[in-house]
Amino acid sequence: MAGRHRRPPEPQLPADTDARLRAIADQRPVVEEGIVTFPASTVPYAYRTVHRPDGGTDQHLVHLDLPRRPPG
Template sequence: MRTVGRHQRPPDPVLPTDADARLDAIGSRRAVVEEGIVVFPESAAPYAYRTVHRPDGGVDHHLVRLEPPPPPLPL
């Protein structure tokens, strides 16, 4: 552990990227839901994601690969 000298500032704390949503869920006592679609650089397939921030401070993550629709049936 590094000690802080007289003229040095301690490093800024690193907060999670979803700190605002977590605090909103805890403060409002209701679940906060974030949803969207993402395409990762390693893949061409899109994914649907859903993150639920619970009022107890917990987080549920859901990630589902979106498959292309099947081709139309011949008539």
Template sequence: MTAVGRHRRPPDPRLPTDADTDAWLRAIVEGRPVVEEGVVAFPGSTVPYGYRTVHRPNGATDRHLVRLDTAPPPSP
């Protein structure tokens, strides 16, 4: 008799938002990359991040996130 082991389920795939789905489909239908860029601050943080998402006609998506450092305070 063999013991039944616990099996880990693979993580659920990330479901795209409506905006992601629209851009992704637009890239496929138009046959050209669709680029989205902007600045975001995450909840509970004041640090801004720049993002760029490129939806490619082959269905792939590239995401880039860069921390935007603020300028140092002026010297007295």
């Protein structure tokens, strides 16, 4: 009887797999930059991720201090 067994789930690849493979294949760094706020937070952060041709990754996260509005 076919169909009695479930197929194992597909392996999940990291979200940045495309950028990592592109850096390795092209033999030059791939840079991703942007601004993000984390769940349940209103604090913005700037991020920069550099995928190196050797397969390594450098990640930088910087808290953005927004100017405060004057009262009134």
